[in-house]
Amino acid sequence: MAMDTAAAPPTTTDPASSADSAPDLAAQVRADGVEFVLAVFVDLAGKPCAKLVPVEAVEELQSDGVGFAGYAAGALGQQPSDPDVIARPDVSSYTPLPFVRPGLALVHCDPHVEGKPWPYAPRIILRAVLARAAELGLSLAVGAEIEYFLVNRDEHGTLTVADSRDTAAQPCYDARGLTRMYDHLTAVSKAMNSLGWGNYANDHEDGNGQFEQNFAYADALTTADRVITMRYLVSVLAEQRGMTATFMPKPFTDRTGSGMHMHLSLWRGDEPAFPDASDTRGLGLSPLAYSFVGGILDHARALQAVIAPTVNSYKRTGAVSTRSGATWSPRKAGYGGNDRTHFIRVPDGNRVELRGGDGSANPYLAAAAALAAGLDGIERALDPGEPGDAAATASRPELPPTLLHAVEALAADPVIGGALDAAGPGVSEYFGEVKRQEFFDWHGTVGAWELDRYLTAF
Numbered sequence: 001m002a003m004d005t006a007a008a009p010p011t012t013t014d015p016a017s018s019a020d021s022a023p024d025l026a027a028q029v030r031a032d033g034v035e036f037v038l039a040v041f042v043d044l045a046g047k048p049c050a051k052l053v054p055v056e057a058v059e060e061l062q063s064d065g066v067g068f069a070g071y072a073a074g075a076l077g078q079q080p081s082d083p084d085v086i087a088r089p090d091v092s093s094y095t096p097l098p099f100v101r102p103g104l105a106l107v108h109c110d111p112h113v114e115g116k117p118w119p120y121a122p123r124i125i126l127r128a129v130l131a132r133a134a135e136l137g138l139s140l141a142v143g144a145e146i147e148y149f150l151v152n153r154d155e156h157g158t159l160t161v162a163d164s165r166d167t168a169a170q171p172c173y174d175a176r177g178l179t180r181m182y183d184h185l186t187a188v189s190k191a192m193n194s195l196g197w198g199n200y201a202n203d204h205e206d207g208n209g210q211f212e213q214n215f216a217y218a219d220a221l222t223t224a225d226r227v228i229t230m231r232y233l234v235s236v237l238a239e240q241r242g243m244t245a246t247f248m249p250k251p252f253t254d255r256t257g258s259g260m261h262m263h264l265s266l267w268r269g270d271e272p273a274f275p276d277a278s279d280t281r282g283l284g285l286s287p288l289a290y291s292f293v294g295g296i297l298d299h300a301r302a303l304q305a306v307i308a309p310t311v312n313s314y315k316r317t318g319a320v321s322t323r324s325g326a327t328w329s330p331r332k333a334g335y336g337g338n339d340r341t342h343f344i345r346v347p348d349g350n351r352v353e354l355r356g357g358d359g360s361a362n363p364y365l366a367a368a369a370a371l372a373a374g375l376d377g378i379e380r381a382l383d384p385g386e387p388g389d390a391a392a393t394a395s396r397p398e399l400p401p402t403l404l405h406a407v408e409a410l411a412a413d414p415v416i417g418g419a420l421d422a423a424g425p426g427v428s429e430y431f432g433e434v435k436r437q438e439f440f441d442w443h444g445t446v447g448a449w450e451l452d453r454y455l456t457a458f
Helices: 015-021 025-031 055-064 122-135 175-180 182-194 220-239 287-298 300-307 313-317 363-379 390-395 403-411 414-420 427-443 448-454
Strands: 036-042 048-054 066-068 085-089 104-113 139-144 146-153 159-161 201-204 210-214 244-246 262-268 344-348 351-354
Touching (some): 036 122, 048 066, 055 085, 104 220, 122 139, 122 220, 122 363, 139 220, 175 201, 182 210, 182 220, 220 244, 262 287, 262 363, 287 351, 287 363, 300 414, 313 403, 363 414, 403 427, 414 427
Parallel strands (some): 036 104
Antiparallel strands (some): 036 048, 066 085, 139 262, 146 159, 146 244, 201 210
């Protein structure tokens, strides 16, 4: 429930323009004593895919990439008969991981097919939308709040929090809960800080067994890479201690869900484009920032299909109450000041916080879609209305109640659909069909609720 203020320009990473000056991957690997490199990319669902490349083959990895059967990897827009996906490493994303395994490192990759960037690859999509912003002289900085639960699951499938003493009705910020998970939380914190990410807070969140670990904001691509790396780190470090870390939006019916709140700010070179001390609305935002907010609000329903992309996501945004007394998830597309009930919160004039996303969001797609929505607002000079206006918020449509509703909104929204299609056509339609099928797979499964309600009801 915290995030640093965007008061200084982000460190911009643009591997495409700095490839010639980037350090040699093989030299870095050998200097760090690395023996194996995980060559990583994600599919549209955010699944991390990798091959483990030995140091002896790192030169080939850098020059030629490494091949994957795209259809087997996941939702990548491929069929079994299609040519291989070749993952080409972005050397600037090289990350040593000695705290996971001695001699291990990771590098994020850009998927290509037959020599061309693959338009269904989330990293390629984000690059394309960032290029659109660059044409307007703008760049995007993003900070991401990573929330997750630490759980165990018994042989019967019953889910419990990993800390059996974590039973308080309002466990948020509980010092004792933090101390009991000290070894895990500090291992993650030390890992982030050793990588230069700037971990600045680690807290017990609102749900029993729920935690959040924050790191400093950066340019959008770097932050998206770090979210994927962070999820990997948290997962494997939890497993080393016999726990499961889940970023599932709503693993427990009666407890707060896990969000992935994104703090967004636009920049013109080294100058922030959002702050304006003369703002008469009192939030310290510039007219450009208000139009950016207006664009996100205008496309909120379709945006949810991207930033809340699972069946389970809508158990979080649709929750009426939790054990702690609050859901901390928005139901309408409103905005306001430092008020965590809004879809967009404005903590200060440097940034806006998009609170509709959750732990299942693909960070590349989430940043791309949010940026596209905001840019549309700027191009149309949209006015979001007065902040915190109850009447204005009430007049806005509610966020989609299910994944299927969100997918239908996506299909009808050319801006959010266009963001997914930024690197090539057909991606939005494919993504929508994947998610539509996900909804009907769930809908066609008989669950415990139905048995409890109907087994002897008639």
